[in-house]
Amino acid sequence: QVQLVESGGGLVQAGGSLRLSCAASGPTFSRYAMGWFRQTPGKEREFVAAISRSGSTTHYADSVKGRFTISRDNANNILYLQMNSLKPEDTAVYYCAAGRTYSYGTVYSRSQQYDYWGQGTQVTVSS
Numbered sequence: 001q002v003q004l005v006e007s008g009g010g011l012v013q014a015g016g017s018l019r020l021s022c023a024a025s026g027p028t029f030s031r032y033a034m035g036w037f038r039q040t041p042g043k044e045r046e047f048v049a050a051i052s053r054s055g056s057t058t059h060y061a062d063s064v065k066g067r068f069t070i071s072r073d074n075a076n077n078i079l080y081l082q083m084n085s086l087k088p089e090d091t092a093v094y095y096c097a098a099g100r101t102y103s104y105g106t107v108y109s110r111s112q113q114y115d116y117w118g119q120g121t122q123v124t125v126s127s
Contacts, residue, residue, distance in 0.1 A: 001026070001116070002024050002025060002026050002028060002029065002032060002098050002116050003024070003025040003026070003116070004022050004023070004024055004025075004096050004097070004098060004116055004117065004118035005022065005023045005118055005119070006020060006021065006022050006094065006095065006096050006118045006119065006120060006121040007020070007021050007022075007023070007121060008020040008021050008121060009094060009121030009122045009123045010122075010123070010124070011124045011126065012086055012123075012124070012125055012126070013125070013126050014086060014087055014088055014125055014126065014127050015085060015086065016086050016125070017082070017083060017084045017085075017086065018083045018086065018123060019080060019081070019082050019083070020036070020080065020081040020083065020094055020096075020121060020123070021078055021079070021080055022034070022036075022078065022079040022080075022081075022096030022118055023077065023078055024077040024078070024079065024098065025077070026077075029074060029077040029098075030053055030054075030074040031053060031100065031101075032053065032098035032099060032100060032101070032115075032116075033050065033051070033052055033053055033098070033099045033100075033101045033106050033107055033108050033113075034050065034051050034070075034072060034079045034096065034097065034098055034099075035047070035048070035049065035050040035051070035070075035096070035097045035099070035107075035108055035109070035114060036048040036049045036050075036070060036079075036081045036094060036095070036096055036097075037094070037095045037097060037111060038090075038092035038093065038094045038095070038123075039092055039093050039095070039120075040091065040092045040093075045095070045111050046061070046092075047061050047109045047110070047111070048060070048061055048064055048068065048081070048094070049061065049064065049068055049069075049070040049081060050070065050107040050108055050109055051070045051071065051072055051079070051107065052103075052104060052105050052106055052107050053101060053103070053104045053105075053106070054104045054105070055071065055072050055074070056104070056105060057105045057106075057107050058070050058107065059107045059109060061109075063089075064083075064090075067083065067084050067085045067086075068081060068082065068083050068084070069081070069082040069084075070082075079096050081094070081096075083123070086123075086125045087125060088125045088126065088127045089125075090123060090125050091123060091124050091125050092122075092123060093120040093121065093122050093123075094120060094121050094122075094123050095117055095118055095119075095120045096117070096118045097111070097114035097115075097116065097117050097118070098114060098115060098116040099113050099114040099115055100115055
């Protein structure tokens with residue numbers, strides 16, 4: 001089992017940047033494909049970005065492609081989401097998630113494919 005704790009959220013003006021972190025407990029972080037999702041009140045949780053176990057493969061939602069970058073540090077059990085050129089529509093609670101996989105190159109884009117979730121961190125982008 002892995003426990004996930006997000007940090008780095010906050011209030012930023014449109015056009016600004018934030019970097020989210022997700023700290024994972026336990027020695028098995030590198031066995032999981034990882035992802036970021038976001039959710040606003042009354043809406044379904046939305047896929048943002050995903051990264052494979054090795055970090056060699058990434059996948060992004062069209063809405064964030066070219067602005068967000070997902071990365072991971074397997075030595076220190078941390079997942080990152082660098083968010084640039086933020087827009088008001090990026091406002092949401094952001095969640096990191098871990099999904100078991102035996103494949104080093106697999107990425108997951110559906111929430112049902114993930115086994116563990118963090119508690120979320122609020123990102124608010126003002127116009």
